[in-house]
Amino acid sequence: MSTTTADSFAAPGPGTPESTRPVKAATLAGAWRTFLVRRVVGLIVNLALLVLVTFLIVQLIPGDPATAIAGESASLGQVELVRTQLGLDQPLPVQLWTYVSGVVQGDFGDSYRYRQPAMDIVMTAVPYTLTITIAAVVLLLVLGIALGMAIGVATRGDRRRWLDLSFSVVTGIISSIPTYVLATGFVVVFAVLWRVLPPAYSPAYNIGAAAILPIASLSIGGICSVARIVRRETAVILEQDYMRTARGWRLPTLTLYVKHMLPNLLTTALTLSGIILTALLGSALITEAVFAWPGLGGVIVQAIAVDKDYPVIRAAVFVIGLISLVMTLIIDIILGIIDPRTLGGKRD
Amino acid sequence: MIAGVALAAAVGLALSACSTGAPEAASGTTDTINAELWYAPATFDPAKASASSDVTVARLGFDTLLRQGETEGYVGGLATDWSSTSASDYTFTIRNDATCSDGTAITPTVVANSFSYLVGLDDSGAQTWKNQAFGSGTPTFTPDDAAGTLSISLSAPYSQLFGGLTRPGSGIICPAGIADPEGLAAGTVAGAWSGPYTLTKSEAGKSVQYALRDDYKVWPDWKNVEGTPAKTINLTVQADSNTSANLLESGGVDLARFYDANAQRFEGDGYSTVTFASSAYNLVFNQAPGAGSVFEGNKDLRAAVAQAIDREGFNSAGLDGLGVEQNTVSAASYRCALDDSSLVQKYDPAAAAKVLNGKTIRLLMMSNWDPAGDFLAESLRAAGATVTVSAPDPADWTKQMRTQPETWDMAIAAENAESGLIHTSIARYLGPTYAQGGTNVASSDNPEGMADYEAGMNATDPDEQCANFEAAQKTILERVDMTPLITDTHRYVARKGFASYVFSGYWDISAMRIVS
Numbered sequence: 002m003s004t005t006t007a008d009s010f011a012a013p014g015p016g017t018p019e020s021t022r023p024v025k026a027a028t029l030a031g032a033w034r035t036f037l038v039r040r041v042v043g044l045i046v047n048l049a050l051l052v053l054v055t056f057l058i059v060q061l062i063p064g065d066p067a068t069a070i071a072g073e074s075a076s077l078g079q080v081e082l083v084r085t086q087l088g089l090d091q092p093l094p095v096q097l098w099t100y101v102s103g104v105v106q107g108d109f110g111d112s113y114r115y116r117q118p119a120m121d122i123v124m125t126a127v128p129y130t131l132t133i134t135i136a137a138v139v140l141l142l143v144l145g146i147a148l149g150m151a152i153g154v155a156t157r158g159d160r161r162r163w164l165d166l167s168f169s170v171v172t173g174i175i176s177s178i179p180t181y182v183l184a185t186g187f188v189v190v191f192a193v194l195w196r197v198l199p200p201a202y203s204p205a206y207n208i209g210a211a212a213i214l215p216i217a218s219l220s221i222g223g224i225c226s227v228a229r230i231v232r233r234e235t236a237v238i239l240e241q242d243y244m245r246t247a248r249g250w251r252l253p254t255l256t257l258y259v260k261h262m263l264p265n266l267l268t269t270a271l272t273l274s275g276i277i278l279t280a281l282l283g284s285a286l287i288t289e290a291v292f293a294w295p296g297l298g299g300v301i302v303q304a305i306a307v308d309k310d311y312p313v314i315r316a317a318v319f320v321i322g323l324i325s326l327v328m329t330l331i332i333d334i335i336l337g338i339i340d341p342r343t344l345g346g347k348r349d
Numbered sequence: 350m351i352a353g354v355a356l357a358a359a360v361g362l363a364l365s366a367c368s369t370g371a372p373e374a375a376s377g378t379t380d381t382i383n384a385e386l387w388y389a390p391a392t393f394d395p396a397k398a399s400a401s402s403d404v405t406v407a408r409l410g411f412d413t414l415l416r417q418g419e420t421e422g423y424v425g426g427l428a429t430d431w432s433s434t435s436a437s438d439y440t441f442t443i444r445n446d447a448t449c450s451d452g453t454a455i456t457p458t459v460v461a462n463s464f465s466y467l468v469g470l471d472d473s474g475a476q477t478w479k480n481q482a483f484g485s486g487t488p489t490f491t492p493d494d495a496a497g498t499l500s501i502s503l504s505a506p507y508s509q510l511f512g513g514l515t516r517p518g519s520g521i522i523c524p525a526g527i528a529d530p531e532g533l534a535a536g537t538v539a540g541a542w543s544g545p546y547t548l549t550k551s552e553a554g555k556s557v558q559y560a561l562r563d564d565y566k567v568w569p570d571w572k573n574v575e576g577t578p579a580k581t582i583n584l585t586v587q588a589d590s591n592t593s594a595n596l597l598e599s600g601g602v603d604l605a606r607f608y609d610a611n612a613q614r615f616e617g618d619g620y621s622t623v624t625f626a627s628s629a630y631n632l633v634f635n636q637a638p639g640a641g642s643v644f645e646g647n648k649d650l651r652a653a654v655a656q657a658i659d660r661e662g663f664n665s666a667g668l669d670g671l672g673v674e675q676n677t678v679s680a681a682s683y684r685c686a687l688d689d690s691s692l693v694q695k696y697d698p699a700a701a702a703k704v705l706n707g708k709t710i711r712l713l714m715m716s717n718w719d720p721a722g723d724f725l726a727e728s729l730r731a732a733g734a735t736v737t738v739s740a741p742d743p744a745d746w747t748k749q750m751r752t753q754p755e756t757w758d759m760a761i762a763a764e765n766a767e768s769g770l771i772h773t774s775i776a777r778y779l780g781p782t783y784a785q786g787g788t789n790v791a792s793s794d795n796p797e798g799m800a801d802y803e804a805g806m807n808a809t810d811p812d813e814q815c816a817n818f819e820a821a822q823k824t825i826l827e828r829v830d831m832t833p834l835i836t837d838t839h840r841y842v843a844r845k846g847f848a849s850y851v852f853s854g855y856w857d858i859s860a861m862r863i864v865s
Contacts, residue, residue: 063744063745064741064745065744070399072474075473076786077751077752077786082473112553115389115391116392117535117553121553125555126554193595193598199596200601201587201595201601202585203585204583205383205600293596299555303554
């Protein structure tokens with residue numbers, strides 16, 4: 002720690018001549034550099050913590066992996082044989098060192114159950130999870146913004162109060178329903194009663210058709226949430242001077258709302274979408290169980306509840322964390338492009 | 350992929366509101382069977398199979414010497430004839446028309462090499478199969494290709510060898526598989542298969558696909574199996590019973606396994622159902638010397654607990670009433686299983702209360718058996734006992750029951766009831782404990798029963814085997830070392846146009862058929 006004295010540093014003030022040293026003005030490029038360095042370092046630190054914490058947390062999962070893998074009819078000798086083969090007889094620090102040194106090389110170890118690289122098992126499932134999650138995010142952004150804008154414009158200045166009230170009540174109720182409840186309800190209505198959609202994933206069905214209900218389950222709550230926020234933002238933006246001026250100029254509707262209003266809404270919507278995507282990854286794991294969707298959910302549940310498959314759990318949690326961190330970074334970069342003020346730091 | 354699915358889903362979602370009729374199901378796929386597994390197979394090496402899904406798919410890819418008879422006994426698999434001169438000496442005649450998937454003839458030497466591979470593996474799953482097939486001793490295999498026979502001699506008598514050689518883990522692995530163990534486990538060795546199907550696709554943790562071999566002609570001589578085997582079998586992982594029922598109803602799968610009331614959605618309407626024993630639910634009394642169990646040396650207390658429990662109530666609470674009352678250590682479908690209810694304590698809560706009042710009992714069970722455990726605990730509390738319930742994770746439950754007898758007095762145990770080998774169930778209640786290298790989870794000291802058990806293991810004549818094994822079961826029941834509760838009966842339901850079969854209590858996946 003260092004200290005400065007009044008003698009060594011004089012703050013400029015009225016009547017005080019400014020320093021002759023030129024002011025180093027922060028440029029946009031500099032802000033970007035600082036932002037990216039900060040975020041990349043943060044990403045690395047977060048990943049390191051993720052690796053370490055995941056290793057420690059899986060030790061707390063109840064149940065002995067060797068017993069789970071050896072099976073119910075195994076003798077104690079067989080269980081110990083499995084324990085030795087899996088390296089679970091080693092002290093924890095040795096296991097940690099083996100794990101970390103493997104992860105640095107991209108090796109999360111072999112699955113206890115499947116006896117093949119844990120990351121391979123996870124990466125087999127990831128595309129399925131990303132498919133429904135990203136599709137849901139795209140849907141909820143597009144439909145949520147469109148719906149929120151439409152309602153916001155329609156109810157501008159306290160017009161159509163019944164519509165505003167109905168919108169708030171309906172979207173409030175829908176967005177408060179847990180995803181797995183919605184999913185179950187969709188199965189009952191669309192698959193069991195009406196029989197218009199597959200109830201779950203099966204090779205007998207087209208994968209696109211089988212994805213409809215999972216995506217709908219994941220997106221509808223988010224659509225309502227985004228729509229409610231966008232509707233509020235729309236109301237605020239519509240009252241701003243520049244919008245009033247634009248309306249006074251009788252600009253075409255499309256220009257008015259798409260060119261002048263939408264960019265301002267996107268900042269909020271995109272920020273929200275990053276948070277929603279992370280939450281959706283969690284919801285997707287549960288939704289997958291309802292629809293037998295062959296994504297990460299089933300892999301993680303089996304790895305935790307049945308097999309105590311530590312390498313698969315670690316790899317899955319790492320991948321989910323990585324997806325979340327990278328998506329957040331991408332969204333922050335997009336936000337930085339749209340609105341450089343979000344990059345942080347001071348610029349003259 | 351993501352864009353495509355998203356687009357298809359979005360369009361489909363929009364259209365679904367105005368579409369009518371059933372979703373696009375498996376119509377027209379008359380050469381394909383879509384079915385499910387609860388968990389994905391972890392290995393395709395039958396000798397290393399340990400999880401239920403490994404065992405299930407092993408039956409598709411690897412033939413065994415013997416198969417379960419349709420109603421009793423055995424039928425030939427790769428063997429056409431089998432005999433024994435003692436509980437240690439067996440001879441098999443190997444059929445001369447069986448081939449591996451690469452065309453290699455399956456000779457007695459091929460069979461012997463496969464068994465030697467199994468016996469030599471340093472693997473937990475393999476040790477289980479080895480013990481089930483050849484007992485605890487060391488087997489010696491003597492093939493005679495000219496005569497077409499294989500002789501097996503055992504260092505320790507083991508009368509259950511025929512039954513053990515029906516088990517999928519003893520499936521014959523062809524030379525190409527033995528030459529490449531890693532490829533065998535991954536299912537990638539094209540010539541490894543001796544059974545009717547070969548693996549064509551596997552997504553780890555998700556699904557597997559099998560294709561029928563064009564050159565496979567050695568189906569067992571089943572008399573009542575109708576229909577044609579599927580050219581393609583898709584098995585996807587799906588563990589939820591409600592989802593299975595919905596998929597079966599909509600045609601997403603052609604067969605599904607049920608353990609609960611969802612099975613009752615398929616009574617009639619062209620659905621066919623077969624049933625088989627999945628698990629045997631028993632109450633085990635801990636009698637480990639010095640472990641502090643209230644049941645050690647207290648037969649009256651053990652009997653009182655058995656009297657306090659209404660088994661039908663347990664069935665309703667834990668198994669939706671779909672199980673059947675069990676009268677011995679395992680399911681009634683097991684060969685040599687006693688089926689005499691007079692040996693089981695009758696439900697008599699009044700008599701039970703006289704003994705149980707004021708006693709404290711520590712009940713151990715698995716974490717997902719809450720309704721059944723609650724029923725048992727409340728039954729004992731109603732009889733005046735104080736019951737503390739411990740419900741750890743399944744792996745911890747297993748470990749605790751086997752290695753920590755000081756932590757529990759009685760335990761609900763659900764033993765796999767699909768092996769058909771009664772001696773493994775008997776050995777859970779007599780003989781050496783786990784700490785002693787055995788499987789006696791009750792730590793009971795039953796020399797009389799042990800003598801009967803060993804006599805059964807040494808007998809050559811099947812009737813004599815059964816007489817001895819039944820006598821051993823009788824001693825266990827009379828001593829109340831355990832009390833049988835319910836056999837968890839599972840159902841395989843096939844939709845119209847498909848069928849599956851249970852042979853002597855064993856559901857055989859290779860006998861799934863398309864019947865129209």
